[in-house]
Amino acid sequence: MTRALSLAWSHVGAAIYDPFLALGERRGMAEHRRALLARAHGRVLEIGAGTGLNLPYYDRGLDRLVLTEPDAGMARRLERRVERDKVGAEVVRTAAEELPFADASFDVAVSTMVLCTVPDPEAAAAELRRVLRPGGRLLYVEHLRADDDRLARWQDRLAAPWAALAAGCRCDRRTLELLDRSFALEPPTRHAWRGMPPLVRPLATGAAVRI
Numbered sequence: 001m002t003r004a005l006s007l008a009w010s011h012v013g014a015a016i017y018d019p020f021l022a023l024g025e026r027r028g029m030a031e032h033r034r035a036l037l038a039r040a041h042g043r044v045l046e047i048g049a050g051t052g053l054n055l056p057y058y059d060r061g062l063d064r065l066v067l068t069e070p071d072a073g074m075a076r077r078l079e080r081r082v083e084r085d086k087v088g089a090e091v092v093r094t095a096a097e098e099l100p101f102a103d104a105s106f107d108v109a110v111s112t113m114v115l116c117t118v119p120d121p122e123a124a125a126a127e128l129r130r131v132l133r134p135g136g137r138l139l140y141v142e143h144l145r146a147d148d149d150r151l152a153r154w155q156d157r158l159a160a161p162w163a164a165l166a167a168g169c170r171c172d173r174r175t176l177e178l179l180d181r182s183f184a185l186e187p188p189t190r191h192a193w194r195g196m197p198p199l200v201r202p203l204a205t206g207a208a209v210r211i
């Protein structure tokens, strides 16, 4: 794909993102975001912030809020939303695998449906661990490979076409196991992502502590 075509595709993806998620937001995801982000205090870093669907749920009294996003189409919408809503956040166009921040420079990191999409999730987890201070928390909402064998088999079969359709999102990723290797995982809360296709319905929310 040429650079121009890939940029155009990125803007199309960003334009359809909020409408694609709208039903799921109404059927529970907005509430998961609200409950999770009530736990964000101090210096906060969000990875893969997308179009900024988490912005309404951040406390306006944070010491620092940095929103990172590597995709040009998403980042443009994010920057506009930050400006429109006067959020006082910094937007940095970067991938989670290479965070341009000092060690231990954040109290909280946030990942909502991002670890499914990053090309190198081990590198992203290592970077999140590096930039969090000891005792800092990664707050996450992530969809998962299903515990149910039948659904897991469908996720394996359809992982490649789903990724092609959904901008690289892997529906078969074992994200809790990934976090467990780098952090002390608090017991996650399991949900169904209602209003979304079954492939991405198994969901977990919670915190992973940087030790």
Ligand SMILES: C[S@@+](CC[C@H](N)C(=O)[O-])C[C@H]1O[C@@H](n2cnc3c(N)ncnc32)[C@H](O)[C@@H]1O
Binding pocket: 047, 048, 049, 050, 051, 052, 053, 054, 069, 070, 071, 074, 094, 095, 096, 097, 111, 112, 113, 114, 117, 118, 119, 120, 169
């Ligand atoms: C499903 S969207 C989630 C967006 C947002 N976090 C939300 O909750 O609506 C996945 C996001 O991950 C971003 N992403 C893709 N590759 C990434 C990477 N290597 N590092 C960080 N974010 C990435 C995408 O650009 C997209 O914004």
